[in-house]
Amino acid sequence: MNILAITDGTKETSQAISLLDGYAQVDVQLISRMSQMPSKPPSLVVVALSKCSERILNALASLLETRFKGLRNRLVLCVSINDKAHYASRLKLFSAEVVSLPTDRDRLFHAIKKADPTFKLQSKSVVLATKATQTLSNTFSTFLANDEDAQEHCVETILESTVTVDGAVTELGFDAWMMAVAEHHSYTARHCMSVAGFASQWGATLGFSKADRPRFTEAALLHDVGKVVIPLEILDKPSRLTPGERSVIEIHPAEGLKILEKNPKVSQLAKDITFSHHELLDGSGYPNGISGDEISDPVRCSTIIDIYSALVDTRPYKQAMVPYEAYQVLASMKGKLDPHLVDAFRPIVEMHHDTLKQAA
Incomplete structure (x- = not known):
């Protein structure tokens, strides 16, 4: 199985996604280039954003609805602790597992397993x-x-x-x-x-x-x-x-x-x-x-x-x-x-x- 990792390209979000290196097949895409996202649905989506906004969240919701419909329950959102609090009600609409940035491998893997219990992260x-x-x-x-x-x-x-x-x-x-x-x-x-x-x-x-x-x-x-x-x-x-x-x-x-x-x-x-x-x-x-x-x-x-x-x-x-x-x-x-x-x-x-x- 493969993971689509969507990030804003910052150091903090890149470090979060790098925790997956060697444990899963990961396709990293910048959120600013959503038009170039792969058409084939991934097994799981991990989104890491250093700074949220209504515009970005709306664009992400649209992407999931039009391109990756059915993946809402297999989604992990990694956001700053401040944005996690500020957009709490908005983030709930994604039916996603939400992780605070910065994160570590154990917390990220735990969220992935909760989002999709069948997903196997290989050693x-x-x-x-x-x-x-x-x-x-x-x-x-x-x-x-x-x-x-x-x-x-x-x-x-x-x-x-x-x-x-x-x-x-x-x-x-x-x-x-x-x-x-x-x-x-x-x-x-x-x-x-x-x-x-x-x-x-x-x-x-x-x-x-x-x-x-x-x-x-x-x-x-x-x-x-x-x-x-x-x-x-x-x-x-x-x-x-x-x-x-x-x-x-x-x-x-x-x-x-x-x-x-x-x-x-x-x-x-x-x-x-x-x-x-x-x-x-x-x-x-x-x-x-x-x-x-x-x-x-x-x-x-x-x-x-x-x-x-x-x-x-x-x-x-x-x-x-x-x-x-x-x-x-x-x-x-x-x-x-x-x-x-x-x-x-x-x-x-x-x-x-x-x-x-x-x-x-």
């Missing part, structure tokens, strides 16, 4: 993480458009984004990254960013070195690049795949490897994980049906993350599993997944459970 870290995921999401969307000329640039962008993912998970927190990823609509983009988040946090939990953790995150971001060759009607199909469609999907590891081999900057680990993340210890996976010691530990880890991420995500044809339910599926895959690594993954599942609980 600053989630908003920052959302910004970090946007470029990645756009890159995956471009990539999946199957433009060969754009492929090389997209791989470069994804490689560069490894630092963004590790930095976001380290500095903003695993929960902030995962909540931000959940906001994206493209399943493939969401899945790759989710797998990368799990990989980054698990790498840190397992004590990966400063050199190994980025390589593991990079591999997670790139693991599904081969899906670029899969027709979108199969990739985005809103129902379960037929056996024939499933066989088409199963070419993506080999196609992904072909794409990555064109770029000398891509690590061997990323190539291995891209090609083998669907292999299983009992040889029942694909594309080569390798088994046991033929599958390296990093690939085994990526397989666990890939399966878990798919289980806890919502698709049109299935509900998302809760973390512990998905973990039980992993634990039940005896002979297919490394049981020691499944055990080692449990702390990440617990962190994910806490993240979803926090977001609820």
